[in-house]
Amino acid sequence: MSFRWDIIFEYAPFLLKGTLLTIGLSVSSILIGTFLGLLIGLGKIMKNKVLAFPFYSYVTVFRGTPLLVQIFLIHFGIVPFFTGETNAVTAGVIALSLNAAAYIAEIFRAGIQSIDKGQMEGARSLGMTHIQTMIHVVLPQAFKRMIPPLGNEFIVLLKDSSLLCVIAAPELMYWGKAMGSQYFKVWEPYLACAFIYLFLTLILSFVLNRLERRLKTE
Amino acid sequence: MIKVENLKKSFGENDVLKNINAIVSPREVVVVIGPSGSGKSTFLRCINQLETITGGHIFIEGLDTTDKKVNINKVRTEVGMVFQHFNLFPHKTVLENIMLAPIKVRRISKEQASQRGMELLKKVGLAEKANAYPDSLSGGQKQRVAIARALAMEPKIMLFDEPTSALDPEMVGEVLEVMKQLAKEGMTMVVVTHEMGFAKEVGDRVIFMDEGYIIEENIPSEIFNNPQQERTKAFLSKVL
Numbered sequence: 001m002s003f004r005w006d007i008i009f010e011y012a013p014f015l016l017k018g019t020l021l022t023i024g025l026s027v028s029s030i031l032i033g034t035f036l037g038l039l040i041g042l043g044k045i046m047k048n049k050v051l052a053f054p055f056y057s058y059v060t061v062f063r064g065t066p067l068l069v070q071i072f073l074i075h076f077g078i079v080p081f082f083t084g085e086t087n088a089v090t091a092g093v094i095a096l097s098l099n100a101a102a103y104i105a106e107i108f109r110a111g112i113q114s115i116d117k118g119q120m121e122g123a124r125s126l127g128m129t130h131i132q133t134m135i136h137v138v139l140p141q142a143f144k145r146m147i148p149p150l151g152n153e154f155i156v157l158l159k160d161s162s163l164l165c166v167i168a169a170p171e172l173m174y175w176g177k178a179m180g181s182q183y184f185k186v187w188e189p190y191l192a193c194a195f196i197y198l199f200l201t202l203i204l205s206f207v208l209n210r211l212e213r214r215l216k217t218e
Numbered sequence: 219m220i221k222v223e224n225l226k227k228s229f230g231e232n233d234v235l236k237n238i239n240a241i242v243s244p245r246e247v248v249v250v251i252g253p254s255g256s257g258k259s260t261f262l263r264c265i266n267q268l269e270t271i272t273g274g275h276i277f278i279e280g281l282d283t284t285d286k287k288v289n290i291n292k293v294r295t296e297v298g299m300v301f302q303h304f305n306l307f308p309h310k311t312v313l314e315n316i317m318l319a320p321i322k323v324r325r326i327s328k329e330q331a332s333q334r335g336m337e338l339l340k341k342v343g344l345a346e347k348a349n350a351y352p353d354s355l356s357g358g359q360k361q362r363v364a365i366a367r368a369l370a371m372e373p374k375i376m377l378f379d380e381p382t383s384a385l386d387p388e389m390v391g392e393v394l395e396v397m398k399q400l401a402k403e404g405m406t407m408v409v410v411t412h413e414m415g416f417a418k419e420v421g422d423r424v425i426f427m428d429e430g431y432i433i434e435e436n437i438p439s440e441i442f443n444n445p446q447q448e449r450t451k452a453f454l455s456k457v458l
Binding site for chain 1: 266268291292294295297298299301303304305306307308309318319322323364367368371
């Protein structure tokens with residue numbers, strides 16, 4: 001049995017479409033997840049334990065249950081409950097964002113807490129408010145330290161978007177599966193998908209490396 | 219200028235300041251000395267309330283800053299502080315370190331802040347380092363930048379928390395020199411230090427603290443040559 005390049009070429013337009021959706025899903029989930037993660041991370045470091053509790057619970061639940069289970073619950077349960085119908089792409093973005101937010105919250109929390117408390121004191125002693133100090137002094141330094149773990153998380157998220165094929169979101173893996181079932185082939189569709197995912201994660205880590213180097217101070 | 223009344227501070231079960239009463243007059247340089255753990259740094263940090271005080275009152279220019287209605291950020295703009303470990307912002311250049319608070323808190327323009335920043339850097343002898351990052355400076359240079367940064371807010375009072383303790387010996391002099399200059403210009407200063415030479419030469423008054431109390435206070439010549447309390451004598455015999 002020889003490697004059927006022809007079926008890969010036949011499916012190329014679908015794989016491309018799927019890749020674009022994979023990128024779209026990942027980028028929007030990264031953006032939403034980072035925003036939510038920042039809020040949840042800041043929530044977790046509040047001194048008031050009662051106010052911080054919901055944020056703790058959020059991280060516990062979303063980090064402690066499988067993403068696949070969350071995808072099913074959101075696609076078949078939560079989205080239909082609110083809108084009466086469901087949509088795989090919407091449910092997918094929600095599931096990926098909420099899941100990533102839990103991990104990103106921990107990255108933000110660790111990043112903020114890694115900044116020496118002298119930085120806070122230095123700025124506060126000059127009369128700056130807590131919020132001004134966070135924005136101008138703590139977060140810029142914390143962000144630099146957070147780039148490597150954030151990069152990891154973004155790469156995990158990009159790869160995890162392939163799970164959305166189980167709810168028939170027409171992303172890359174969905175088209176790979178379709179190609180596999182049409183021709184009863186294993187190597188061609190899944191190797192093609194693997195290469196495309198690898199290509200995407202390489203680009204992502206390249207961009208993050210550049211960002212990290214640009215933010216370096218001597 | 220500063221009046222401290224019955225100040226108490228505890229960290230949990232640990233009473234660090236037991237009952238502190240002190241007055242600092244305008245243009246006065248008060249030097250606080252004492253063994254480690256005596257509460258002298260905590261005392262200083264209570265003056266601008268980097269530590270939440272447990273009891274008592276702190277008046278700055280007649281205003282009770284421990285009153286809940288008083289905006290502590292406003293008070294801190296008048297009270298500069300220099301730390302043992304500098305606490306410069308490593309992601310900003312030397313000049314940006316100095317400009318940040320005047321722009322964000324005093325709301326002055328960038329040009330004005332930069333011009334004033336350069337003047338201050340000249341004053342501490344570091345104008346050529348304006349665009350360097352703090353990590354490329356020596357300890358003594360960092361501390362001089364930190365002093366310039368605090369001065370940029372044009373404070374009425376300056377607090378120094380062991381400003382030379384983290385420095386290599388050969389860099390202590392350059393920092394003390396800047397502080398002496400400041401004292402000469404009439405700045406009101408409270409200095410926690412182990413530099414007895416500085417206390418003798420520049421201090422108008424010396425406060426000796428131990429175990430959370432002010433044990434003795436007097437003019438430097440009296441404290442160093444004629445200490446009245448046993449604990450003061452014991453401490454001075456170890457450090458002089």
